[in-house]
Amino acid sequence: MQYNWNWQIFWQPAPDGSGAYFGWLVWGLGWTVATALSAWIIALAVGAVVGTLRTTPLNWMVRLGNTYVEFFRNIPLLVQMFLWYFVLPELVPKALGDAMKQMPPPWGSFVPAVLCLGFYTSARIAEQVRAGIQSLPRGQRMAGTALGLTLPQTYRHVLLPMAFRIVLPPLTSEFMNIIKNSAVALTIGLMELTARARSMQEFSFQVFEAFTAATVIYILVNIVVVLAMRVLERRVQVPGFIGTGPAAPQAGH
Amino acid sequence: MFAGFDFDVIERSLPYLFKEGMTFTVTLTLMAMTGGIVFGTLLSMMRLSSYRILNLPAGAYVNLMRAIPLVLVIFWFYFLVPWIGGWIIGAKQPIQVGAFWSSVITFTMFEAAYYCEIMRAGIQSIPRGQVSAGYALGLNYWQTMARIVLPQAFRNMLPVLLTQTIILFQDTSLVYVLSITDFLGAAARIAQRDARLVEMYLFVAVVYFVISFFTSYYVRRLQMRIAIVH
Numbered sequence: 001m002q003y004n005w006n007w008q009i010f011w012q013p014a015p016d017g018s019g020a021y022f023g024w025l026v027w028g029l030g031w032t033v034a035t036a037l038s039a040w041i042i043a044l045a046v047g048a049v050v051g052t053l054r055t056t057p058l059n060w061m062v063r064l065g066n067t068y069v070e071f072f073r074n075i076p077l078l079v080q081m082f083l084w085y086f087v088l089p090e091l092v093p094k095a096l097g098d099a100m101k102q103m104p105p106p107w108g109s110f111v112p113a114v115l116c117l118g119f120y121t122s123a124r125i126a127e128q129v130r131a132g133i134q135s136l137p138r139g140q141r142m143a144g145t146a147l148g149l150t151l152p153q154t155y156r157h158v159l160l161p162m163a164f165r166i167v168l169p170p171l172t173s174e175f176m177n178i179i180k181n182s183a184v185a186l187t188i189g190l191m192e193l194t195a196r197a198r199s200m201q202e203f204s205f206q207v208f209e210a211f212t213a214a215t216v217i218y219i220l221v222n223i224v225v226v227l228a229m230r231v232l233e234r235r236v237q238v239p240g241f242i243g244t245g246p247a248a249p250q251a252g253h
Numbered sequence: 254m255f256a257g258f259d260f261d262v263i264e265r266s267l268p269y270l271f272k273e274g275m276t277f278t279v280t281l282t283l284m285a286m287t288g289g290i291v292f293g294t295l296l297s298m299m300r301l302s303s304y305r306i307l308n309l310p311a312g313a314y315v316n317l318m319r320a321i322p323l324v325l326v327i328f329w330f331y332f333l334v335p336w337i338g339g340w341i342i343g344a345k346q347p348i349q350v351g352a353f354w355s356s357v358i359t360f361t362m363f364e365a366a367y368y369c370e371i372m373r374a375g376i377q378s379i380p381r382g383q384v385s386a387g388y389a390l391g392l393n394y395w396q397t398m399a400r401i402v403l404p405q406a407f408r409n410m411l412p413v414l415l416t417q418t419i420i421l422f423q424d425t426s427l428v429y430v431l432s433i434t435d436f437l438g439a440a441a442r443i444a445q446r447d448a449r450l451v452e453m454y455l456f457v458a459v460v461y462f463v464i465s466f467f468t469s470y471y472v473r474r475l476q477m478r479i480a481i482v483h
Contacts (some may be wrong), residue, residue, distance in 0.1 A: 001339050001344060001345055001346060070466060073465075074461065074462045074466045075423075075458050075461050075465070076423035076426040076437070078426045078429060078437065079454065082457075083454055086451070087454050180320075180321065180322040183322035183323075184324060184427070194322055194324050208333075211329050
């Protein structure tokens, strides 16, 4: 039993005439990064707002925030991807739905993928932000009130600046999750890194070379993210507060 | 909004969806959970070992699995398992591995990395003195682990292990990329055959939601009940 290794395959021309297979993987990485970054903007913005609302004294807001999180957490990402891609265009007004269906590739799958990943991750970030705010000593909120700050002012000047620093490490892993989860978008036709490796395998029959390359690229991206976040954490550190210590064990990926 | 809906297609396909699809999903989840927890616990013991030859490979394996997307892992194992199997039994050709066993192996190996990190935290939550006490009583490593450390670690980590299993249950939907008939795969087949994508995918979402929501509600209650008050 012999597997024919051929590491030169990356430099051989790809069947679509766009250059070497290596170029395919680079393009794939480009779409992976573009999808992850665009989705991250949605996730961070929505997640921060929903997470904050869940810690306010307003009961109905807390309940609304909890419902939001439960909704996105209890449906598999792949099913959500299908809901955005197949189901949503049928439920909105016909003109809008048709416009969504007629988006040219790759935007036709890029936009739903970004929306799906963005909102899915926002629920997870909301959970982290809520935990971050609730881990602050209760005295801080009381001190804000005692100083005569309004509720929004207490959040703006007292609670959020500390909470966001606390949630930086979990946010790092959420960012890596969004990169990994973007691979699910291959099911709706987005040619990101995993999809490129898969089609390279189908065309060249060099299974293990293609997947090894994709694996190595994902690992490199991971290392870059970890290093960048380490720099960020150091830059925004409040003097007198050293790191938050090892995170509590959590399920997830 | 639901005027043009054909709810009948769901009713017609219920036996197929649950007898074929959900059975596959649940069996896969339970087998991968069992295998993943066993293998993950062994991995966590390796990671915590003071021997480099044990903790380095375990650490590398766990970090590798956690760095790459599950979809890629599914592809990897789908192609790798026949070759490894062939190599083990010394066959001339890569052996045939069915879709089911391929997925069981994939999810066991993948989730083991996550269960490993949970079990590692669980083992580390047990005071060091208990291990020393075990050794002082003349127990060896395996006896100390099996009788003192692991039972407590499991108990402390039970909610997290179960939450991870709920995530595993949702993740198994990704076997869709291998065109396997799990719950989602079965629904997708009907959806495409009858051109009823909206009804089928909404139904799938509702079923997953209901199962995951009520299981995690139960896990939260369990957590409150078994929490050790310090």
